[in-house]
Structures are given as structure tokens and as C-alpha cells.
Amino acid sequence: MEYILHLFILICFYTLLSQSLNLSAGFTGLISLAHAGFYGVGAYTTAILATQFGFSFWLNLPIAMSISGVIALIVSLIALRTVDDYFIICTLGIQVILFSIMNNWMDLTRGPLGIPSIPSISFFGLVIDSKITFLLLSLFMVMFVWFVLSNISKSGFGKTLQAISEDEIYSQSIGKNVYKSKIISFVISAILAAIPGALYAHYISYIDPTSFTVNESIFILSIVIIGGLRSLKGSFFASAFLVLLPEALRFVGMPDSIAANMRQIIYGLILVLVMMTGKNGVKDFFAVIWKKVN
Numbered sequence: 001m002e003y004i005l006h007l008f009i010l011i012c013f014y015t016l017l018s019q020s021l022n023l024s025a026g027f028t029g030l031i032s033l034a035h036a037g038f039y040g041v042g043a044y045t046t047a048i049l050a051t052q053f054g055f056s057f058w059l060n061l062p063i064a065m066s067i068s069g070v071i072a073l074i075v076s077l078i079a080l081r082t083v084d085d086y087f088i089i090c091t092l093g094i095q096v097i098l099f100s101i102m103n104n105w106m107d108l109t110r111g112p113l114g115i116p117s118i119p120s121i122s123f124f125g126l127v128i129d130s131k132i133t134f135l136l137l138s139l140f141m142v143m144f145v146w147f148v149l150s151n152i153s154k155s156g157f158g159k160t161l162q163a164i165s166e167d168e169i170y171s172q173s174i175g176k177n178v179y180k181s182k183i184i185s186f187v188i189s190a191i192l193a194a195i196p197g198a199l200y201a202h203y204i205s206y207i208d209p210t211s212f213t214v215n216e217s218i219f220i221l222s223i224v225i226i227g228g229l230r231s232l233k234g235s236f237f238a239s240a241f242l243v244l245l246p247e248a249l250r251f252v253g254m255p256d257s258i259a260a261n262m263r264q265i266i267y268g269l270i271l272v273l274v275m276m277t278g279k280n281g282v283k284d285f286f287a288v289i290w291k292k293v294n
Contacts, residue, residue: 005131007247009203011240012138013196018223018235019145020192025221026229027153028185029165033217034075034091037098038190040212041068042197044102047115047207057121057202064194071098072190076183095214102209114208121202134203141199145192146232152188153230161185162230 017039024030045067046060055063079090102109109115120129121137128134152158160181163171172178201207219242227238 002131005135007243009131009135009138011236011243012135012142013200014220014223014239014243015142015236016138016145016196016199017193017220018227018239019142019149019232020189020195021220022224022227022230022232022235023149023152023161023192024185024189025224026231027158027161027165028182030080030182030186031088031221032091032186032189033088033214033221034094034098035189035193035220036212036214036216037095038068038072038193039197039200039216039220040098040102040209041071041190042194043201043207043212044109044115044197045194046198047118047201048108050118050202051115057198058123061195061198064198065191068194068197069187069191072187073183076186080179080182080186092214095217099209099213102212109209112208114206115201116206118201118205118207120205134199138199141195142236145195148192149232153232157181157184 017035021032021035024032042064045064046057049055049060049063050057075094079087079094082090103111105111106113120127121134122128123137126133128137153162160171160176163176164178164181168178200211223235223238223242226242227234227236
């Protein structure tokens with residue numbers, strides 16, 4: 001049961017990450033490879049404040065979100081002057097810089113040694129140290145972020161972002177401030193990415209730079225694409241699919257000498273099939289499977 005609860009908590013973390021990235025990548029069309037970096041900023045900020053200054057999670061969280069937002073604002077003022085592939089390369093560079101800071105600033109982050117002994121979250125004297133209580137907190141955060149992004153997507157600003165992703169020149173021609181809208185979208189996305197970072201630090205109670213690499217950014221982006229761009233529900237289903245699939249493949253009976261490689265091959269094939277079945281990714285994949293079964 002503890003193992004299952006752990007998987008559900010991971011699904012919540014990746015749902016938060018993919019939904020926040022969906023705002024910039026899905027609604028605005030800004031494909032970013034720096035999301036794991038902002039995720040790491042949230043984790044390291046709350047870890048440093050909790051271990052060195054004794055701050056509570058509820059104070060660490062807004063500070064982490066603010067720092068992540070300020071970094072994203074500074075970065076976006078430069079990166080968003082580029083377009084398409086150049087912007088992706090720019091965000092890749094940002095990810096490398098953030099990872100290098102986490103890995104090399106020994107006095108602040110302890111580098112590869114990581115930060116241990118991060119305390120549990122407490123809420124009005126109740127210590128959230130069991131998996132079931134942490135899952136409830138994570139679900140609350142998922143619903144909060146979903147509520148925020150859902151309202152943004154339905155607002156006039158959200159419609160502007162969708163128009164920019166469809167036709168940027170047309171959006172400019174009807175008087176929309178494309179550059180400003182992109183900056184706001186990118187900053188909000190980074191701010192929300194700090195939430196799972198702070199949760200992750202307190203949940204694991206130890207963080208190091210290996211959790212916030214380029215590969216993690218690619219994985220988060222793959223969740224957004226597989227779940228369907230602009231689909232907040234799809235982000236949840238894709239997160240569950242990509243977290244649970246490798247675990248399910250562990251139970252496939254294979255000789256130990258080939259099990260690991262075969263699991264990777266099967267995992268890759270399933271991802272290719274998911275992408276081939278339709279633009280909505282995992283949603284269309286399961287719809288096709290259900291149709292075949294019936």
C-alpha cells in the first residue's frame with residue numbers, strides 16, 4: 001500500500017509540472033526545456049530555508065514561487081526575443097545554467113552532496129509525515145493549480161495566448177501585445193513549477209541536482225505532448241500513464257539479463273504508438289484500444 005501511495009504522489013508531482021508547462025508550451029506555443037530548472041529552484045529554495053533558517057513550508061512556498069518567477073522574468077526578457085527553435089535552444093541553455101548552479105555552488109546548495117534532513121510539513125500542529133496525508137496535500141495542490149489554469153484558459157488573456165500560438169502575426173495585427181503576453185505566460189508557468197519542487201523537497205527530505213536535469217525537462221515536456229497540448233486533464237492521464245507504465249513493465253516475466261533493456265524497448269514502442277494514434281496522445285490511444293476490445 002505504501003508503494004502504491006508513493007506512485008500516486010509522484011503522479012501528482014508530474015501532473016503539477018506538466019499542467020504548469022502546458023500554460024506556456026500548450027496554450028502559448030513556447031516549447032521550453034528549462035522546466036526542471038524552475039522545479040529545482042522551488043525545491044532548493046524551500047530546502048535551504050527549512051534547514052538553515054527553520055522556516056515552515058507555508059512560508060517557504062511563496063518565497064520559492066517568487067524566486068522562480070523573478071528568475072523566469074529575467075530570463076524571458078532575453079529568451080523571448082528569439083522564436084521557435086532558437087527559443088528552445090535558449091531554454092536548454094537556461095536549464096544547463098540552473099543545473100550547474102545547483103551542482104557547483106557548494107556554499108549554498110552543497111553541490112553533488114545534496115541537502116539532507118529536510119523537515120516534514122506541519123499544518124496547525126499536524127505533522128504531514130505519512131504518505132496518505134501527503135497524498136491529500138498533493139491532490140489539493142493539483143486541484144488548486146488546475147483551478148487557476150482552467151480559469152486562465154477561459155479568460156480573455158487565455159484566448160490571447162491561444163491566438164498567439166495559432167498565428168502570432170495576426171495577434172499583433174489586431175493589437176495584442178504578443179511579447180508581454182509571452183512573458184506573463186512563461187513567468188506564471190515557472191511560478192507554478194516551484195510548487196511541486198517545494199512539495200518534493202519536503203516529501204523526500206533530501207534533494208540533489210540529479211533530480212533536476214535536462215532529461216527531467218524532456219520527460220515533463222513529453223507528458224505535455226502525450227497528454228495533449230492545452231489539455232489539463234490530459235496532463236493528469238499522461239502523468240499517470242508514464243509513471244505507472246515502467247512500474248507495470250517490472251512485473252513482466254523476463255530473464256534478469258535482458259529485463260532492463262527489454263523494458264526500455266517496450267516502453268519506447270508504446271510511446272511511439274501513443275503518439276501515432278492521435279493528436280490528443282494517451283487519450284486517443286486508450287480510445288483506440290477500447291474500440292478494438294469492443
